[in-house]
Amino acid sequence: xxxxxxxxxxxxxxxxxxxxxxxCTKGIKFFLVGLxxxxxxxxxKRIVSAIQVSGFxxxxxxxxxxxxxxxxxxxxxxxxxxxxxxxxxxxxxxxxDKLSDYLIMGELSLDGNILPIKGALPIxxxxxxxxxxxxxxxxxxxxxxxxxxxxxxxxxxxxxQVIGFAxxxxxxxxxxxAIGQEFMQGQSNLEFDFSDVKGQENxxxxxxxxxxxxxxxxxxxxxxxxxxxxAKRMPSILPPFTLEEALETxxxxxxxxxxxxxxxxxxxxxxxxxxxxxxNVAMVGGGSDPQPxxxxxxxxxxxxxxxxxxxxxxxxxxxxxxxxxxxxTISRARYSVEYPASFMMVxxxxxxxxxxxxxxxxxxxxxxxxxxxxxxxxSGPLLDRIDIHIEIVPVPFEKISDNTPAEHSxxxxxxxxxxxxxxxxxxxxxxxxxxxxxxTSKMLHLxxxxxxxxxxxxxxAMDRLSLSARAYDRILxxxxxxxxxxxxxxxxxxxxxxxxxxxxxxxxxxxx
Numbered sequence: 425x426x427x428x429x430x431x432x433x434x435x436x437x438x439x440x441x442x443x444x445x446x447x448c449t450k451g452i453k454f455f456l457v458g459l460x461x462x463x464x465x466x467x468x469k470r471i472v473s474a475i476q477v478s479g480f481x482x483x484x485x486x487x488x489x490x491x492x493x494x495x496x497x498x499x500x501x502x503x504x505x506x507x508x509x510x511x512x513x514x515x516x517x518x519x520x521d522k523l524s525d526y527l528i529m530g531e532l533s534l535d536g537n538i539l540p541i542k543g544a545l546p547i548x549x550x551x552x553x554x555x556x557x558x559x560x561x562x563x564x565x566x567x568x569x570x571x572x573x574x575x576x577x578x579x580x581x582x583x584x585q586v587i588g589f590a591x592x593x594x595x596x597x598x599x600x601x602a603i604g605q606e607f608m609q610g611q612s613n614l615e616f617d618f619s620d621v622k623g624q625e626n627x628x629x630x631x632x633x634x635x636x637x638x639x640x641x642x643x644x645x646x647x648x649x650x651x652x653x654x655a656k657r658m659p660s661i662l663p664p665f666t667l668e669e670a671l672e673t674x675x676x677x678x679x680x681x682x683x684x685x686x687x688x689x690x691x692x693x694x695x696x697x698x699x700x701x702x703x704n705v706a707m708v709g710g711g712s713d714p715q716p717x718x719x720x721x722x723x724x725x726x727x728x729x730x731x732x733x734x735x736x737x738x739x740x741x742x743x744x745x746x747x748x749x750x751x752x753t754i755s756r757a758r759y760s761v762e763y764p765a766s767f768m769m770v771x772x773x774x775x776x777x778x779x780x781x782x783x784x785x786x787x788x789x790x791x792x793x794x795x796x797x798x799x800x801x802x803s804g805p806l807l808d809r810i811d812i813h814i815e816i817v818p819v820p821f822e823k824i825s826d827n828t829p830a831e832h833s834x835x836x837x838x839x840x841x842x843x844x845x846x847x848x849x850x851x852x853x854x855x856x857x858x859x860x861x862x863x864t865s866k867m868l869h870l871x872x873x874x875x876x877x878x879x880x881x882x883x884x885a886m887d888r889l890s891l892s893a894r895a896y897d898r899i900l901x902x903x904x905x906x907x908x909x910x911x912x913x914x915x916x917x918x919x920x921x922x923x924x925x926x927x928x929x930x931x932x933x934x935x936x
Contacts, residue, residue, distance in 0.1 A: 451486025458491030505530035637905030645816030
């Protein structure tokens with residue numbers, strides 16, 4: 425008897441339908457074909473144990489299983505459940521009538537319990553697109569898949585529940601997700617707030633400008649000046665997720681298995697802070713079984729690189745292309761996988777190895793040339809891709825001890841949202857462009873051309889600071905954002921002057 429069961433393979437952040445054909449004939453052998461990897465081949469032992477422990481007999485006949493399309497590699501243990509159901513159906517232990525209406529995925533333990541899987545959300549989206557009535561998967565992933573409307577989602581804890589459902593002996597409870605309520609609650613439940621930061625008004629202003637235009641920013645200052653503290657508060661002033669952004673970000677975290685337990689839809693922007701010992705593959709993604717890297721997990725959010733010069737130079741250089749294209753392509757001999765990587769990079773560094781160069785009170789003990797050598801650990805092309813360079817000095821005791829409440833993130837966020845709305849209106853005829861940081865050279869000529877006075881100011885700055893052509897573009901983008909915060913239709917000299925001031929590391933005299 426031939427039975428078809430349906431599963432899915434996740435490639436990148438999208439899923440592909442997999443048809444599992446099971447045929448049971450005379451004999452005693454077990455064949456599994458269709459380009460399965462080792463973990464799929466090992467499913468045989470898990471399936472035999474799960475079926476027997478659950479009180480059913482594993483068929484003593486020849487079983488041939490084909491996983492189609494055969495040119496797509498099947499990876500992971502999530503095929504255990506559909507394979508087991510297909511085997512039981514072909515041996516007529518369970519009815520096969522319902523199986524064509526449902527997509528089934530889940531990993532089996534030896535006692536028949538069903539363990540969670542990765543990529544439940546993209547699989548659910550694919551199931552709906554292919555016209556399936558429902559999706560049967562582990563209970564722990566059910567809320568995540570229930571985000572997809574128009575698809576019946578059933579969370580199951582063991583294989584007996586699936587068998588009972590197929591034989592019309594058990595009614596499974598549909599899983600629903602209160603998306604709107606969870607989404608709104610999550611947007612207001614932010615752990616950190618800028619009201620906790622004393623002083624540092626110029627740095628807060630720079631971070632506000634960065635958030636308003638989604639510009640990359642680097643903070644340079646001695647230990648204890650508040651770099652990490654302010655970086656952690658960046659998500660609190662970024663605009664809230666749109667539903668489209670939330671779905672795309674949730675898909676990435678679902679595929680990577682990083683979605684928090686019980687979360688159906690991510691409602692706040694991600695904040696990723698990898699350690700400086702991270703490898704190339706962990707940063708950009710890849711591996712023998714390609715997975716999203718930190719830059720993709722930070723998609724639509726913030727990637728914080730603390731102690732930037734301490735990162736391996738190769739790791740930083742491999743980020744140059746994603747910073748420009750806002751996506752990363754992982755190529756293999758048989759296929760390529762593309763992950764989105766539209767993130768805002770916030771980085772921090774000490775000004776020198778000892779950390780006290782330009783400190784108002786402490787003396788730098790680094791030898792001559794050490795400051796420039798430390799800065800040279802970050803390549804010029806990477807620095808050019810960072811729009812805002814801001815220097816931080818420690819907060820004096822008077823401001824630390826001042827009990828006057830600082831401005832809340834909510835107030836800053838309102839100004840950022842207002843500026844983003846202006847940008848959304850400006851770029852509505854340019855698909856794929858949502859903020860000033862994404863402007864092309866053509867768009868700069870259209871929307872950020874300075875007047876005669878501004879052009880003269882910019883020419884003087886370019887000559888004195890020896891800025892590159894890319895730095896020129898960055899200044900225009902940042903000045904356009906500053907003008908948007910002021911609700912100004914034109915880029916004025918005052919906006920250009922502030923943007924030029926955010927290129928600290930380009931100044932020849934900065935490193936002594």
